[in-house]
Amino acid sequence: MATDLRVLRPGKPAPRGIGRSLLLTLPIVVWSLLMFFHPGGTTDRLSLIAASMTALLMIALFFMMMRTRSTYRWRRVFFVTLGLLFPVGFIHTVIAMRGTMGIPIEEMIAGRTPFCFMPIPLLILPAAFTKSLVFPGSILPAGGMSGGGMAAMVALWLCITLVMGRGWCSYACFFGGIEEGVASVPARAKIRKTDPRWRFGPWAVLLAMVLLSLALFEPAYCMWLCPFKAVSEYVAARNTVGLLQNAIFVLLFGGLVIVLPFLTKKRTQCAWFCPFGAFQSIFNKTSIFNVKIDKERCRPCVLCQTACPTMSLTKESIAQGETLMSCTRCGACVDACPRNAVVWHIKGTGAAAKPERARLMFLYAAWAMAVMFGGSIIAQGLATLLHFVI
């Protein structure tokens, strides 16, 4: 097995021993058990089966990350599963609770809209100017349909984000998983060259939506541009403008999440459009983790640039030895480099610092979040499927 892996990935270090890999996986085993089987949790038989399957999946994937020393392909299994199962669990819940995927105005006035992290940057200016939140949900726990309440969700997001930076977009965002799944379908990209200026798109959408949210006193992105409304909940259209809004959601989802990822093999929605991703990029500055490129080892073969799903590497950034600000810490570039020139890094440590140690520290934080946040969503989706099947 070890020999096979070496043959498949020339230049990569040998895989870890099974015993050592198991030992490194142990903290995630304990964390998964705590998250999925904590006292006071569900006692429903099918939900327990779903939780067990999810815990096994998360532990197995982390074990493989430890064993093979590669990150991207194992993370992708989790991420795509998350992206596929999120709509299953979510749509089932909204239909069970409200009877429709459409949000009627009555639900919004009652503050029963489930909270999503996407409008967080849109809440800041209206809150600063008026001390009010423009999102129609409840701040208090159990007030919204997601049950957590906005205050808890924002606090949780902030803590994670300060540590992980835009790692959120590769280990927690259930929307990104859908397009990563689509991008992984074709063997080769049909479109290989795109205008590099499109990478400024997320910042433009962020600027426009922040300004419009303040002007309209509503989360403009959720009302007009969120492609994922197509697979979560849409505007209960009662007039032409409502129909137009829904048409925009479906068109953007089809274009940015299905067609373009299929043609480019990239996460185009994340790279070119998502305002939350742009906002999250700012926190790459606060995160202690980053990805570095050893300029002495690097022969500019641009395999890392080709592998990057969010187009966060350019020839210029490679020459400077770093990724762009939009890096989502997915690990694709590190795994793709045949000379081990692209490495995980902890800011403030020297070039001689062991990259595998930095990778482990990042992965413990990222996977703990993935188990807690994404794991619960996967378990919910699985439980929904099991309820239908059994």
Next chain:
Amino acid sequence: MAASLIFGEALALGLASGPACIAACGPVLVPSMLVERRGVGVSVRYISAFLGARLLGYLLFAVAAWELGMLASMLRAPKTLLIGVVYVLLAAVLLAYAYSARHACVQKCSDSKLVNIGETKNRGVAGAAVLGFLTGLNLCPPFVAAGIRAAELGSLTAALLFFTAFFLGTSIWFAPFAGLSCVARNEAVVTVARMAMALIALWYLALGIAMLMGRKGYGY
């Protein structure tokens, strides 16, 4: 005495309504300022032109509304029609602005040298004036509040004085926008501003067309 009372009241109303004014004008003003050249002088000139034209829009609307006797009791249909026309015009100007800024003098992000130096013609005053005039005609909530109060005054002169003082009160809130002159003008900033302008223009266009068709502006 009466004039100073009116002036004071309008100024206070303007000061109180300022945040709503910058919220209403922000989507137009911020990206269009970001494609202009850097420098406090440029920004101050730009904001002055914007505000001057906005005042002109205010006063013209006030005079027209006063003469037609409909300032306070404007019917829903013509009001929607007027906002629809203003939105479509704003969209057209913003799109033209975004297109014309393609030759902005910018610095490429990855390069320390100036690149892509095109015609650095001064769009500032004309562009700012058109945008300011159109936002002045836009019936934003503070403007309506001032309009209703002005309609209660005895004469057109008093109403105009009221609007001018109201405008001065709101204008103070625009001063921080001059801080945008500190933002670096490189390829990233100019491209982001152009794209944002196009996006905001599309929003105005969609809503404007819906209003011209007599549809409700919101989806619920």
